[in-house]
Amino acid sequence: MIRKTEPAFIAPYLRDASNFSGGSAEEIVIPETSDELAIFLQNEIRPVTIAGAGTGLTASRIPSGGIIISLELLNKIGEVNEGRIQVGPAVTLNELQSFLIPSGWFYPPNPTETWASLGGTLATNASGSRSYKYGVTRDFVEEVELVLLDGRKTVLKRGLKITEPLKFEDGSQILFPDISYQSPECKNAAGYFVRPGMDWLDLFIGSDGTLGIFTKIVLRLLPCPADFVSGILFFTEERSCWKLIPKIKSFKGQKIDPCSLEYFDHNALDRLKSKHNNIPSHSRAALFFEQDVLELKNYDLVMENWYEFLSAENIMLDDSWFAQGTKDIKKFHDFRHDVPIIINEENSRAGRVKLGTDMAVPDKFFMPMMEFYQETLKIYGLDYVMFGHLGDNHLHINLLPEESQNDKAKQVYDQMVDQILEWRGTISAEHGIGKLKKKYFEKMIGADGLNDLRKIKACLDPDNRLGTGNIL
Amino acid sequence: MKIIVCVKQVLDTAAQIQIENGRVVSPGSSRIINPYDEFAIEEAVRIKEKKPDTEITLLSLGPEGVKDSIKKALAMGADKAVHLMDAKFEGLDSYALAQVLACAIEKIPYDLILCGRQAVDVDRAQTGPALATFLDIPFVTVVTGIEFSDDFQNAKITRQVEGGSEVRELPLPLLLTCQKGLNEPRLPSLKGIMAAKKKEVLTLSALDVETLDIGDNRVIEENLCLPPERKKGIILQGSEEEISGELVRLLREEEKII
Ligand SMILES: Cc1cc2nc3c(=O)[nH]c(=O)nc-3n(C[C@H](O)[C@H](O)[C@H](O)COP(=O)(O)OP(=O)(O)OC[C@H]3O[C@@H](n4cnc5c(N)ncnc54)[C@H](O)[C@@H]3O)c2cc1C
Numbered sequence: 001m002i003r004k005t006e007p008a009f010i011a012p013y014l015r016d017a018s019n020f021s022g023g024s025a026e027e028i029v030i031p032e033t034s035d036e037l038a039i040f041l042q043n044e045i046r047p048v049t050i051a052g053a054g055t056g057l058t059a060s061r062i063p064s065g066g067i068i069i070s071l072e073l074l075n076k077i078g079e080v081n082e083g084r085i086q087v088g089p090a091v092t093l094n095e096l097q098s099f100l101i102p103s104g105w106f107y108p109p110n111p112t113e114t115w116a117s118l119g120g121t122l123a124t125n126a127s128g129s130r131s132y133k134y135g136v137t138r139d140f141v142e143e144v145e146l147v148l149l150d151g152r153k154t155v156l157k158r159g160l161k162i163t164e165p166l167k168f169e170d171g172s173q174i175l176f177p178d179i180s181y182q183s184p185e186c187k188n189a190a191g192y193f194v195r196p197g198m199d200w201l202d203l204f205i206g207s208d209g210t211l212g213i214f215t216k217i218v219l220r221l222l223p224c225p226a227d228f229v230s231g232i233l234f235f236t237e238e239r240s241c242w243k244l245i246p247k248i249k250s251f252k253g254q255k256i257d258p259c260s261l262e263y264f265d266h267n268a269l270d271r272l273k274s275k276h277n278n279i280p281s282h283s284r285a286a287l288f289f290e291q292d293v294l295e296l297k298n299y300d301l302v303m304e305n306w307y308e309f310l311s312a313e314n315i316m317l318d319d320s321w322f323a324q325g326t327k328d329i330k331k332f333h334d335f336r337h338d339v340p341i342i343i344n345e346e347n348s349r350a351g352r353v354k355l356g357t358d359m360a361v362p363d364k365f366f367m368p369m370m371e372f373y374q375e376t377l378k379i380y381g382l383d384y385v386m387f388g389h390l391g392d393n394h395l396h397i398n399l400l401p402e403e404s405q406n407d408k409a410k411q412v413y414d415q416m417v418d419q420i421l422e423w424r425g426t427i428s429a430e431h432g433i434g435k436l437k438k439k440y441f442e443k444m445i446g447a448d449g450l451n452d453l454r455k456i457k458a459c460l461d462p463d464n465r466l467g468t469g470n471i472l
Numbered sequence: 473m474k475i476i477v478c479v480k481q482v483l484d485t486a487a488q489i490q491i492e493n494g495r496v497v498s499p500g501s502s503r504i505i506n507p508y509d510e511f512a513i514e515e516a517v518r519i520k521e522k523k524p525d526t527e528i529t530l531l532s533l534g535p536e537g538v539k540d541s542i543k544k545a546l547a548m549g550a551d552k553a554v555h556l557m558d559a560k561f562e563g564l565d566s567y568a569l570a571q572v573l574a575c576a577i578e579k580i581p582y583d584l585i586l587c588g589r590q591a592v593d594v595d596r597a598q599t600g601p602a603l604a605t606f607l608d609i610p611f612v613t614v615v616t617g618i619e620f621s622d623d624f625q626n627a628k629i630t631r632q633v634e635g636g637s638e639v640r641e642l643p644l645p646l647l648l649t650c651q652k653g654l655n656e657p658r659l660p661s662l663k664g665i666m667a668a669k670k671k672e673v674l675t676l677s678a679l680d681v682e683t684l685d686i687g688d689n690r691v692i693e694e695n696l697c698l699p700p701e702r703k704k705g706i707i708l709q710g711s712e713e714e715i716s717g718e719l720v721r722l723l724r725e726e727e728k729i730i
Binding site: 231304306325327 | 488501658660665707
């Protein structure tokens, strides 16, 4: 086990991809095995924050005091066995994806940031463009080895329900508290996942480093699709793009059945032009779609179905792009990834703090949501970029205020939160609450909801020492 | 105008490669059109957009899998393709390859031949110039700009040279090898992809192109190895004082440079 107290050694761990500064820690502890970690924790009384790869956007891995435990040495990738793979929590998405290429297996969750650690993606229940069809990280976790803050250890498998006790290696057990809170029905990453009769495993996934520590993870894989029919469609009007979404969704499970539907507004396209100069000049919006094709023999048919469908729609079809091979598909994913990268670069140059939304609503509010966003943004006249998971009614609006406009930006944000909550949506569908969105989370679930979540926390970490300051 | 574009298929430049028994292996990685050849295809399509009676023929040599790249190039806007496929062509050096291409081209009328500057797998940059030599036509390499006279009988060619560019005027027929900067290759449109399925791809063997005398101009790879791994960099963090202190310590104690 490595233990360091030098500030220079600790400094890199006091950062993530949010602009949050002001974290501090007394010591960093880097265990080599989960047993070593468990023994260490049995004798530890200070607050503990778990560090993944530090790509989080909510400062959830940044401690204010106590110690940091980094799992970076738990980085082994096992072999694929009957569609399952065991990984250490420090293995990055990138490493897993490269490892799987020759195997013919496929791990569907694809958050844009591939340097994230798998432990981190479990803690935040990360999702990506393909979650529209395949689901989120939660849907692909089969089993974890879990260590509690008091050092108790257990192997938690799918199927162990919260109606049964959670048993540990030392013979002790924990019962799920009696609470009435339930998570919202749309895509959601805010707060603990709670549903009647759910698996214990699902409570820990998405708990943002506050309930337990993942030290081993078994993931479920799918056979790799033979190919993807994939394209970036351009539109002369944003609204033409929005209108396409309910139509595409109405085909779900039929000939047209995409796994990703990602949106780019005109401000996103304007910025992307600096890196991709082939973007048609009069386009005002774009949609990246891809449909997985399981068997190569169906590829042409899927392509023809899209051709037939798109030819009748209001799209700049001749100027739109279609992938021919994995290189192009990668290019399209890079195109999508470039949006947050370009904005982040722009912000650091301008010394500007972005205010990003991560909200989602249930399906039936999709069109009202788009209209509402457009009108609200027009009224306030701030610079912004809108992009993201159109298929999940989940957009990222990055508000980019001048310094003098910071208050205005907060007003816009607050107004959006109010409206989204009125539609029973979530204030965070993907990045989680961490330390940055607690005020809004309280608004979302109310004092009773928070109380219920505190009861869960008290069962597993009675002294509130793990991931202190996150969510609650 | 009649244009021939020579297209080579190469291993994806992003592929992770290993060396096994002296050969490059990269399971699961895809093959792509040589990126420099994409500039050539794009340029041909742009000429066709300006001069619609242009006919673009692709010429590609390689195994069956090459058809995927041909399909993509047809989707980008080429009109038809000739695929040279024969076990006899395997391992030929650039000289012999150019000879085969020249024989095949004898049966295809042309005003302009476009190639990539070089193939990114073997990086020899010889096939284009050798082909022009066999065909006895002028060639210009590393081309970054092409401008035609009104009657398309002459072309003003800009080529990259050390620290600048060189402009030459030549009559057609002509062979050019295309460099990055010439254009930005398009992604195929859906219409292009659908249309590509109906375009003609003619497959020819060694016998068909009557190249019986290519002899033994083959490249034999004695050995291949990966470049030595670079040591990981270290990023120092902290205040200026902390960083400079740590840097001096590292240089003195670990690297023993100062
Ligand atoms: C450019 C960019 C794009 C992004 N795109 C997406 C996206 O598409 N989808 C998405 O969901 N997110 C996205 N994110 C956010 C981020 O990548 C995810 O939240 C990711 O899951 C964080 O993983 P990490 O390893 O970096 O975790 P960290 O930032 O290190 O930690 C995040 C939280 O996980 C906890 N944690 C880490 N490891 C463990 C463990 N083993 N056990 C228990 N708790 C642990 C930490 O304590 C902390 O609370 C993006 C971020 C960036 C910078």
